Amino acid sequence: MSRLSSMILREVSSKDYINIKKLFRRNHLKMISLNRWNNLWLKNPILKDGKKRWVKGWILEQDKKVVGHVGNFPMKYFLNKKSYICAVLNGWVVDKKFRSNSILLVKKYFSQLNVDFFLGTSFNVKTSKIMQAMGVKEVPTDGLDNSLIIILKSTSVMKYFFGNKSFLFKNFFLNFLSILLLFFFKKRFNHWENKFSIKNIIQCKVIDKRFDALWKKIKFLQKNKMLFKRDTIWLKWHLDPFLKRKKAWIFLSIKDNKINGYTICIEKKNSKKGIKFALLIDLITLNDFDQTSKNLIGANIKEAKKRNCDIFEFRGFSEVKRSYMKFFKPFEKKLLLNPFYYKSKNEKLSKLLNNRRHWDPSYIDGDAIVNL
Numbered sequence: 001m002s003r004l005s006s007m008i009l010r011e012v013s014s015k016d017y018i019n020i021k022k023l024f025r026r027n028h029l030k031m032i033s034l035n036r037w038n039n040l041w042l043k044n045p046i047l048k049d050g051k052k053r054w055v056k057g058w059i060l061e062q063d064k065k066v067v068g069h070v071g072n073f074p075m076k077y078f079l080n081k082k083s084y085i086c087a088v089l090n091g092w093v094v095d096k097k098f099r100s101n102s103i104l105l106v107k108k109y110f111s112q113l114n115v116d117f118f119l120g121t122s123f124n125v126k127t128s129k130i131m132q133a134m135g136v137k138e139v140p141t142d143g144l145d146n147s148l149i150i151i152l153k154s155t156s157v158m159k160y161f162f163g164n165k166s167f168l169f170k171n172f173f174l175n176f177l178s179i180l181l182l183f184f185f186k187k188r189f190n191h192w193e194n195k196f197s198i199k200n201i202i203q204c205k206v207i208d209k210r211f212d213a214l215w216k217k218i219k220f221l222q223k224n225k226m227l228f229k230r231d232t233i234w235l236k237w238h239l240d241p242f243l244k245r246k247k248a249w250i251f252l253s254i255k256d257n258k259i260n261g262y263t264i265c266i267e268k269k270n271s272k273k274g275i276k277f278a279l280l281i282d283l284i285t286l287n288d289f290d291q292t293s294k295n296l297i298g299a300n301i302k303e304a305k306k307r308n309c310d311i312f313e314f315r316g317f318s319e320v321k322r323s324y325m326k327f328f329k330p331f332e333k334k335l336l337l338n339p340f341y342y343k344s345k346n347e348k349l350s351k352l353l354n355n356r357r358h359w360d361p362s363y364i365d366g367d368a369i370v371n372l
Helices: 014-026 034-042 096-110 125-133 154-162 170-189 210-221 232-244 290-306 319-326 347-353
Strands: 002-004 007-011 057-062 065-079 082-094 117-120 146-151 201-204 248-255 258-270 275-285 311-315 331-334 341-343
Touching: 007 096, 014 034, 014 065, 014 082, 034 065, 034 232, 057 082, 057 096, 065 096, 082 096, 096 125, 117 347, 146 319, 201 290, 210 232, 210 258, 232 248, 248 290, 258 290, 275 290, 290 311, 290 319
Parallel strands: 082 117, 275 311
Antiparallel strands: 002 007, 007 057, 057 065, 065 082, 117 341, 146 311, 146 331, 201 248, 248 258, 258 275
8 A cells, every 4th residue: 555645545455346336437437246346356267266366456545535446357368379467457447636646556557567468458548648658559450440330220320320419300300311321321231131151150058168179279270369268267257247148149150060160249238329239249260261250240240130239340350350341341430549458568478469460359358348
C-alpha cells in the first residue's frame, strides 16, 4: 500500500466488489456479476490450485471511497511451442476528478514480475494514448481498426443510427430509408446465402475432450502464432458464463469423425439502440482451409439470423481469415481505434511480437468479451 497525501493506492481484495461496482455506475459503465468477477481468479486454470499468488488489480481510495480501479487476471498463451503468462488489463476506470492519477494504477500493473507480456483489448481513444506513451504497442495486424458486418435487418440498422434522435414523422422516415436500403443493396444483403455448405458442420452444445485433441494439433501446426490456450479447461473458463445463459454458440467442422475446425459466436445487445449483434469471437481450422472457414462463417450467419439478430459482426483476426469473411461481401465499419495493445519486458519476445506474422488476434483474447 502506498499513500499519496490523502489518497491510498492498494491491491484489490475480494471485499471490494460492491465499491468497484459503484465506481463503474458513476462512470456509466456496466459491471459484471459478483460470481463472474470472482471466477476470473477462483476458476482461472493458472490460479485455481491456490499455489500461485496473483494480484486482482489495484484501487485508488480517497477518504475510504474507491475512486479508481484497474483489474488484472492471467491467461496462458503459446508461441513456438513455448508457454507464456499474459497479464490482462481489465476495468480501468477512474472518477473524472481523479483522472490525473490514472497513471498510478497503470504503473502498478506494468510493475508486475513473473509476467511474460501484457495485453489490453478494451481501451478507448484517450486511454490508448496513455498506453502508447508508456511504450505499449498496437498489435501489428492490418485491418484491426475495421469491423466487417452483415446486415440481417435493415429496419433495425436504421434505428441503430437514428434511434436516439427525435424528429417529425420519424417512423415513416426510418421505414422509407429501410426500403431504399433494400432496393439498392438487396443483392449484397443476401449475398451470404447459398455461398457455403453445412454438410459437415454441426452445432456443439458443450466444450468436451474433443477440443483437447484439436488444440494439440493447432499448437503444433500454428506454432508461429501467439495463441491463447484453447484446450477444454481454458475454453470452459472463458465461455461457460455465455454458454450457460445460451448467449453463445459453437459450430464444429467434422472430418473423419474428428474436429478439423470450429467457430464461437456470442450474442450481445445494445440496449440503448435496441440492436442485437452476433459477434464471431473465434475461428480455428487446421491448416487454414479456406472452404472450411467459409462454411463455418456461413453457418454462424445463418444461426444469427435464426436467433433474430440484427447484425453479424466479424472483428479482429488475421488478414487471411478476414479474406474469408470478405467472401460474403460484408460492409466495412471504421472503428475509432485498433483495440488490441501489448507490451513485453522480454526483449526477445518483444521482437517476435513486433512481427505481424506471429499474431492472429480475435475477441477471445484478453478481456474483450469479459464485460459483454
